[in-house]
Amino acid sequence: MDLPRRKIRPYEVPAHPGDEATTAALATYAADKADALNQHVIGYGDLAEREWAALGLVAPDMDAARRYRLARIRERLQGADLAGILLYDPLNVRYATDSTNMQLWCTHNAVRYALVMADGPLILWDFHNCEHLSGHLDEIDEIRHGETWIYHLAGERAQEHASAWAVELEEVVSRHGGGNRRLASDRLDGEGRDALAHLGIDVVPGEPLMERARAVKSIDEIAAMRRAIAACEAAMGVMEAALRPGMTENDLWSILHAENIRRGGE
Incomplete structure (x- = not known):
């Protein structure tokens, strides 16, 4: 859509x-x-904002950070003569889109992915009825419903689902790739590679490209990291102050998780 x-x-x-x-x-x-x-x-709450203000930590311009990240990826793609890169690693999807959804589940299952074209759109494939999670992100040009062939969802029809997935990707590459059929991917199994190869798409390793793109941080990314570190340290301070003889480890760790979430942690 x-x-x-x-x-x-x-x-x-x-x-x-x-x-x-x-x-x-x-x-x-x-x-x-x-x-x-x-x-x-809307922001991460009064508690986090007060703590950041007390430390003199300025707010990052996240719109600028998103544009910077996407430009870093496209610069690498163009330098490597690649039509685009297909991303499955949730950290890479987050870097390219700044969008998250069921991060732990997606770490273990190839169900949510993004395609960054070197000279074309940024498309996110997400779960059905989850478009609202990314509606505030202007850098995403299109959101579609994802296709997967993991056994949990596809059963014995993995090849059928992989073929349908490949047809959709090939259409995007053909339309926006300028004749370039070389596509990088950070994480892709055999079924996906074979399905794309059948349609004439040459898949090359994309993890090194993403690691190098992510290595150089912008001013706004550094500002965001400083705020994240401050929130983590504040949560750890509350956890340390709550430590008492006889507490279970779970009781202690639950405080860290609660305080992290209070400050906008994920």
Whole structure:
């Protein structure tokens, strides 16, 4: 689906369209409401903001950071004469899109992915009905529903699903690759490689490209890292202060997790 470009106003929840509204109107309402209340739009809470202000930590310009990251990837792609890069590693998907969804599950299962074209769109394939998680991200040109052939979802029809997945990717490469059929990927199994090769797509290793792209941080990325470190250290301080004889390790670690989440941690 193509993402509409619209102004997102934090906390301004839209009015419900009514019980008789169409499915499309209700879907638009739900997406606008989710965008207005997205944590990355409204901020990470008064506690974190007070602590960061006390430390003199300036807020990063995340729009600038997103543009910088995407430019880093495309610069590497163009330098390596690649049409684009297909990303499955959740950390790389986050770097390219700044979008997250079920990170731990996606670490173990190839179900959520992004395609960065060197001279074309950034497309994210996500779970069904999860478009609202990325509606605030202007760098993403399109969100589609993902295809997968993991056994848990595809069963004995892995080859069929891999073929359908490859056809969709090949169409994007053909349209935006300028005749270049070389595609990098950070993580791709045999079924995926074979399906793309059958359609004339040459898959090359993409992990080194992403590691080198991510190695050089922008001013805004460094500002974000400083805030993340400060939030972590504050949470660790609360955990240390709560330590008492007889506590279980789980009791102690639960404090760290709670304090981390209070400050916008993931």
